[in-house]
Amino acid sequence: MRSQYCGDVNKSHVGQEVTLVGWVNRSRDLGGVVFLDLRDREGIIQVVYDPDLPEVFDVASSLRSEFCVQIKGVVSARPDSQINDKMRTGEIEILGKELTILNSSAPLPINMDKNQHNTEEQRLKYRYLDLRRPEMAERIIFRAKVTSVVRRFLDGNGFLDIETPILTKATPEGARDYLVPSRTYKGQFFALPQSPQLFKQLLMMSGFDRYYQIVKCFRDEDLRADRQPEFTQIDIETSFMSSAQVMDKTEEMMRSLFKELLDVDLGEFPKMTFAEAMRRFGSDKPDLRNPLELIDVADLLTDVDFKVFQGPATDPEGRVAVLCIPGGAKLSRKQLDQYAKYATIYGAKGLAWMKVNELDKGLEGIQSPVLKFLNEDVVKALLERTKAKSGDLILFGADKANIVAEAMGALRIKAGEDFDLLKGDWKPLWVVDFPMFEPTSDGGLHAMHHPFTAPSGMTPEQLEADPTAAISDAYDMVLNGCELGGGSVRIHNSEMQTAVFRILGIEEEEANEKFGFLLEALRYGTPPHAGLAFGLDRIVMLMTGASSIRDVMAFPKTTTAACPLTNAPGFANPEQLVELGISVIESEEEKEVSE
Amino acid sequence: MRSQYCGDVNKSHVGQEVTLVGWVNRSRDLGGVVFLDLRDREGIIQVVYDPDLPEVFDVASSLRSEFCVQIKGVVSARPDSQINDKMRTGEIEILGKELTILNSSAPLPINMDKNQHNTEEQRLKYRYLDLRRPEMAERIIFRAKVTSVVRRFLDGNGFLDIETPILTKATPEGARDYLVPSRTYKGQFFALPQSPQLFKQLLMMSGFDRYYQIVKCFRDEDLRADRQPEFTQIDIETSFMSSAQVMDKTEEMMRSLFKELLDVDLGEFPKMTFAEAMRRFGSDKPDLRNPLELIDVADLLTDVDFKVFQGPATDPEGRVAVLCIPGGAKLSRKQLDQYAKYATIYGAKGLAWMKVNELDKGLEGIQSPVLKFLNEDVVKALLERTKAKSGDLILFGADKANIVAEAMGALRIKAGEDFDLLKGDWKPLWVVDFPMFEPTSDGGLHAMHHPFTAPSGMTPEQLEADPTAAISDAYDMVLNGCELGGGSVRIHNSEMQTAVFRILGIEEEEANEKFGFLLEALRYGTPPHAGLAFGLDRIVMLMTGASSIRDVMAFPKTTTAACPLTNAPGFANPEQLVELGISVIESEEEKEVSE
Structure with missing residues (x-):
């Protein structure tokens, strides 16, 4: 035509x-x-x-x-x-x-302009019209190009596209599963996969050696702006490759993707340990376009007569770190209050600040509510270490180390945006050497990556002797402050896997019930294997500059996990529920009405 | 390494x-x-x-x-x-x-030989070992090659890979949906898609013009050997293309797939109308490797003194057709009884037969229980029309036309296998010009393809005036007696769509409740569009010569829709059910136990 x-x-x-x-x-x-x-x-x-x-x-x-x-x-x-x-x-x-x-077309129910002011609800209800708008269409077309380039790269590198089940068993990612009632086994349920983690490990045990899948995953979570109940992973697993080789290969994939579709040369990705990332940037996914860094100053403040600083400075679990923001001294009291308020979201109890109005005037040129607690030597040492210039602002974080990292990391991002400090378009890196475990609020341990991640260079005995010291052979790919993907070398023998379950407080019975098939499978010549999963939606979002994950999906759900277009979810046919062996619990209000 | x-x-x-x-x-x-x-x-x-x-x-x-x-x-x-x-x-x-x-490996729980005699249950429980067997691994690798070639073809032809939702609304394919309870909207359910039919039509309304997706679909059906609760479709939709163009393009895709992976040249696919396929082969998916054809003989039997033949021969809805099986006269009485029994599975009341022992001996050379009802002229005419030779067997089908087609079609396939008649390796064809509707047992009409299929050259008024006469613009691709895929030109205006819903007895309220968004969408400049869906599993099964669909899937379910590997489905956490607003109905036996 x-x-x-x-x-x-x-x-x-x-x-x-x-x-x-x-x-x-x-x-x-x-x-x-x-x-x-x-x-x-x-x-x-x-x-x-x-x-x-x-x-x-x-x-x-x-x-x-x-x-x-x-x-x-x-x-x-x-x-x-x-x-x-x-x-x-x-x-x-x-x-x-x-x-x-x-x-022909009836008059349109939504505005089709570039600067449309349709509500999100309207845009989703008339999604077929919203998708006609060139900026939306271009993003969906771009997404198809991304998957095409990724598939071509992986096909060309001997990776096999193998499908794993959607109707499966509860997976161990820890988020809430979507359940699907079984008709044959009444009262029992399938779970939709949060990831194909165990299946891809089983495929390595089957000898497929290099697997990939661009695959839907599901999490029944309370949604945030960048979350959707179903999302798409570029899922990869390999046998006989070290973490360095997996990183090299997937870095090459990402480089070719950016080169082919955006004509951007990402260069070689630097590697940074988790410890360094937390120390310098207060984040395990630092945006390297932002030149600000956290500067540790605890050693300067161990003797000051100010508990807020001196306490954390002398606490082995404490930390005192500052951010020096170029040009920040021009912030008003009100703006500083807003920064302080922002820091409290991340657990800080307050925010001490110091304006370097005129560097050459000594203490005269410094303005700060905490100045009275600091003697001239301390102030001088602080200014030297931060290399502050006239007009700069120094923000103080003093608390437990994790709170300082989180709050100062968040302020670093905010200040980077507020003061337009970001340099360069694309700054990728690998973050490596994560701790195996992090403490939970109830005194237990939680797997930082997931329970199938291998520790670096440790026997099961060494791991159990001092689990909190263990570093995992895991890696995250980070770009512009976003985690594009992450993965790890997996445990490939049952002794180590059993040890990790034990450390995580998973009882033998529970381990067998949930992961018995994995423990069994590990007994039959499992190869060393490693893998990684990328968030496709987030990659497309970054590459297209979209402000919401919903803008890179053809048919997303609302933040209450509904579809205004098809009116899903909907009520089920009562006979079908009987067939499935389930019934809907009447809510209290409904009961009252029916009484 | x-x-x-x-x-x-x-x-x-x-x-x-x-x-x-x-x-x-x-x-x-x-x-x-x-x-x-x-x-x-x-x-x-x-x-x-x-x-x-x-x-x-x-x-x-x-x-x-x-x-x-x-x-x-x-x-x-x-x-x-x-x-x-x-x-x-x-x-x-x-x-x-x-x-x-x-x-190392513990002693293996299953036999790994080519001629393994493991049960299906064992093979699925230790799937990771079963998949190590080269014949299984090769099929899974072949499957990955199929999807790679298909994607490359479609990418190269401007088709966009666009994802459609898995958590969606009940779809109209008519099979049972899998349901997923919504946590946010308690008492309501998502359905897993039986196909992305409506979403791909919406994508055409969005202007994407050429769409494809290799996508999981779900049907909660009682399973047969070649069915699985989740299966994979190569799903295609186009705008501004005629049915002939869609057939050409997808035929080209299939040809390139066979050429590249099997070095087989499928040649140009012949087109055959549904009416011709039913008349000659008693099937809408004829295996053209089988040279047997149904031969209509009603005109020869209108006057015979044998109700079983004469009745259908004179009934406008009846049909009398024969199959002439070369060398079939050697069948024993017992074997003929088995053929008769087989025919009754397909609705036949019995099976008359005639052995042509010696053609040149006249009636002497013929052996048949019905010979006494037929005079010499009739027998001679039958032998001439069937071109029977000495040693052949003639089987009679006489009943309503649809029963004759089904039973004789089934006997044709059986005889083709039993007598090793199949010629050639690959015989593709298109079956076209299907009836729009077929009668249901309760006197209504059912859409032969699906309710979104457009009729060929008819206005809504003409269609409603005589719906049973309507031919749809639908097409099935058939290979060696298997339907590889099927599709149609879709209805692209709301008047026609409303007329079809009316003919199908879907009330306005129900139509609006189920398909209101489609009817609404059809109002805003919907382009003419057409598409098709292939069954990937079946294509791979045919191409690899696998005998079961389970042998071309990495992790299939059993025939009771269970996974012996992961033990899915399983019992849910009671708190999670409360969160979802559902409860499990206790069965009578369980109630008794708990009392």
Whole structure:
């Protein structure tokens, strides 16, 4: 029905007759000439109808937005004065000869402009219209290109695309599972996978050696702006490869993705230990575009007569660190209060600050509520260590080390944005050498990655002797402060796996009930294996500059996990529930009504 | 950890040192030399250890099946007498120099031979071992190649891979949905999609123009050998393409798939109408390798004094057709009884037969229980029309037309196999021009394809005036008697869609409740669109010659929809059920126990 896409017509076609199909993006009758902007997925082109062909002109005059039409016409160069640099097809236009309305459109229920002010609910209810908007269509098309490039890379590197089940058993990621009642086994449930973690490990045990899958995963969590109940992972697992080799290969994949689709050369990714990332940036996913760093100053403050500083400075679990913000001294008292309030979200009890108004004036040039507690030597040492300049602001974090990292890490990000400090477009890195375990609030231990992660260079006995000292052979790929993906070398023998379950307080019975098949499988010549999973949605979001994960998915859910388009979820047929052996619990209010 | 895959070592590497990893497929100590068959996903290679290196030899002697090992050695040509033509690596062997056990294996719980006699349950419980068997691994690897070739073809033809939701609303395919309780909307449920049908149509309404997805679909059906609760579709939809264009493009895809992976040239696919397929083959998915055809003979039997023939021969809804089976006259009475019994499965009341023992002896040479009802002219006419030869068997089907088609179609397939009549390896075709509707047992109408299929060349008024006469613009791709996929041109305006719902007896309220969003969407410039879905599992099954769909899936379910590996489904945490607002209905027996 067409000779090419609208967006693909260019100057080389001048003089040719083309047939195009698409939607009326805009149609204006300007002084007896109809200018029709015709849109398809590849772009927009201008078609001009003049009254010389009265029948066609009449049809053209009758067009309204989003009519679906077919046009025939001749490509013509625009006069220089009318060339539109902002359009891919801006150098040409079509002199319309024929026009067929393939389908008309009722008046639209949402605004189709770039600067639409539709509510999120409206956009999702009329998603098929929202997706016609070029900025949305481009993101979905870009996403298809991402998966295509990734698949080509992995296919070309001997990775096998193998499907794992969606109807499966509760997985161990720790979030809430979606359940699916079984009809054959009444009262029992499948779980939708939070990831194919165990299946991909089983595939390594089967000898497939290099696996990948671009696969839906599910978490029944309370949603935040960047979370969706179903999301997509680029899931990878390999046998006989070290963590360094897995990192190299997947880094190569990411580099080729950015090169091919954005013409960006990401270069070699630096590696940074978790400890260094927390020390310098207060985050395990530091945005390296932000030049601010946390500077440790506890050693300068062990003797000051100010408990807020001196306490953490002398506490083995405490930390005192500062951020020096260039130009920050211009913040008002009110703005500083806002920074303090922001820090408390992350657990800080307050926020001490110091304005370096004029560096060469000594204490005179310094303004700070805590100045009275600090003698001149301490202030001088602080200024030297932070390399503060006149006009800078120093913010203090003093608390338990994890609170300082979190609060100062958050302030670092905020200040980086507020003061427009970010440098460079793309700053990837690997964060490595994570602790195996982190303490839980009830005094136990929690696996920092997941319970199948191998420790670096330890026997099961050594691990059990001092679990909190163990470093895992895990790695996260971070870009611009976002975790793109993470993975680890996996445990490949049952003694180590059993030891880890024991350290995590998973009783033998529970371990067997939940992971018995894995422990059994580990007994039959399991190869050393390692892998990683990337969040596809987040990668596409970053690469397209979208502000929400919903803008890179064709049919996302609302933040209450509903679909306004199809009205899912919905009530079930009562007979089907009986077949499934379940019933809906009447809520108290409903009971009252029915009484 | 390796220099190459085991299967990739060949004569060109003779003299080189290689490092390989894999599993002990077999290890034998023959007269003081250990022959180790080492296996990885690409093949098996022989490694030889002699006692010259006593330490290595001792390790080699200790190997048991399925140990995971790393070896180093030098590639050596085998003496001519020891060349093994059946192995890819049969011309060479490795002289082992080093040997590291990466992981040992406990004695195996299943038999790993090619001719294993493990039960299906055992194979699924130890799937990770079952998948190590080369014939299983090869099928899974082949499947990955199929998806890779298909994706490359579709990517190269401008199709966009777009993901549609798994948590969605009940879909209209008519099978039972899997339900997922919503936590946010207690008492409500998502359904897992039986296909992305409506979403792909919505994507056409969004202007994406060419869509594909290799996607999981779900049906909670009672399972048969070739059904699984979750299966995979190659799902395709296009805008602005006619049914002929969709068929051409997807036929090209299938041709390139067979060419690239099997080096088979499928040639151009013939097109056959549904009516012709039913008339000649008694099936809408005829296996064209089978030369047998149903031959209509009602006109010869309108006057015979035998109600069983004469009734259907004169009934406008009846049909009398025969199959002439070359060499079939040798069947014993007992075998003929089995054929008759087989026909009754498909609704036939019995099966009349006629043995053509000696054609040139007239009625003398004919043997048949119904011979007494037929005069010589009728018999002669039957023999002429069927072109029967001495030794042939004629089977009669006389009943309502649909029963004759089904029963004789089934006998055609059975006879084709029993008498080894199949010719050629691959016989594809398109079946087209299906009826829009078929009658239901309660006197209503059912959509033969699905309710979104467009009729060929009819207005909504014409369709409603005589729905049973309507032919749909639908098409099925059939290969060797299997439906590989099917699709149709879709309805793209709401008047036609509403008319079809009305014909199907879907009340306005129900239509709005279930498909209101589709009817609404059809109002805003919906483009003409058409599509198709292929069953990936079945394609892989055919191409690999697997006898069960389970043998082309990594982790299938049993015929009771369970997973013996993970023990899914399982009991849920009671608190989670409360959160979901559902409860398990106690069965009568359980109630008694708890009382």
